[in-house]
């Protein structure tokens with residue numbers, strides 16, 4: 001595992017991303033609450049695991065329960081597509097509900113639309129699902145080697161799912177070209193020059209996760225987190241949550257670690273270059289953490305991760321596999337959490353960070369000790385059930401022998 005600490009984090013100097021303010025988050029939450037399928041996802045305290053690892057508390061926000069989609073991604077897409085449709089109707093999202101946007105009246109006004117996107121699976125499944133709710137079509141492009149179950153899950157919603165010959169970043173390019181050629185609306189969870197509004201809505205939609213966590217901590221009388229571990233693909237989810245917290249705590253938020261797979265560590269790489277710009281990593285981006293297999297940072301997320309994160313971590317695949325096994329076989333008294341490759345990497349990371357002597361310097365720099373309460377977001381369940389069982393049952397991707 002490789003670490004970079006962000007010595008430049010300065011709560012007073014960095015400008016807050018006001019578009020991720022608590023008010024903006026409440027707007028997204030109100031719209032999401034107007035969906036009949038909306039329900040708060042569980043926040044699970046793993047007290048025995050915390051004792052075993054050597055911290056005061058571990059809390060896992062389990063997004064595998066979100067909207068029946070086995071991942072958090074529906075939060076972003078509902079809010080983004082809701083806004084897109086409102087724009088076409090000339091209304092604002094605060095004045096409407098998800099159910100109205102699904103109605104035959106709106107469907108008639110809009111005519112036929114096609115939404116398209118590129119995805120590792122979870123975002124595309126959410127686009128397909130929301131498009132269907134609105135009675136519209138979706139065409140979803142996936143990178144080569146995408147797991148069969150993730151492709152099927154998209155097709156089951158009636159969308160077209162096309163597995164390309166490309167990695168994730170090149171698949172995004174293809175989706176852009178197809179959208180321009182066919183007059184389709186692209187709904188991408190990353191931004192580029194001239195394309196920021198939809199990715200901003202997507203990120204605003206994700207902030208519901210921490211809005212709910214705040215309420216749950218109060219109701220369950222849990223201790224406030226001192227640390228959060230956020231996994232990054234293009235960095236949208238991590239940037240959204242960190243941006244929300246930066247606003248809420250005015251930059252004096254809990255210690256934040258951003259974690260990525262070794263072969264797709266574009267946020268880590270950008271931090272290591274250190275010129276304040278986002279930098280792409282190239283290659284096949286091969287990793288079991290399919291949701292994190294992205295080579296090009298989301299630029300609107302990167303600036304938040306650059307200014308407000310405390311550390312960037314790059315991990316081998318066995319760290320995620322260890323996290324999956326730890327969550328699947330809980331200590332007595334703790335609850336089981338079904339967590340996929342991209343969901344579990346943070347827990348694997350914490351366990352190694354707390355136990356390996358070589359990380360003692362990082363631990364003390366990040367103030368990770370017996371008083372720490374660490375929050376994790378389980379961003380997906382077993383979205384690739386075949387690989388899930390190979391890892392959890394058969395021990396695939398074991399820890400290297402020391």
Ligand SMILES: Cc1ncc(COP(=O)(O)O)c(C=O)c1O
Nearest residue numbers: 122233234235236237291379380
């Ligand atoms: C399960 C899961 N976790 C985390 C992420 C990372 O999100 P982002 O690409 O916004 O960084 C993704 C992205 O697809 C994902 O599917």
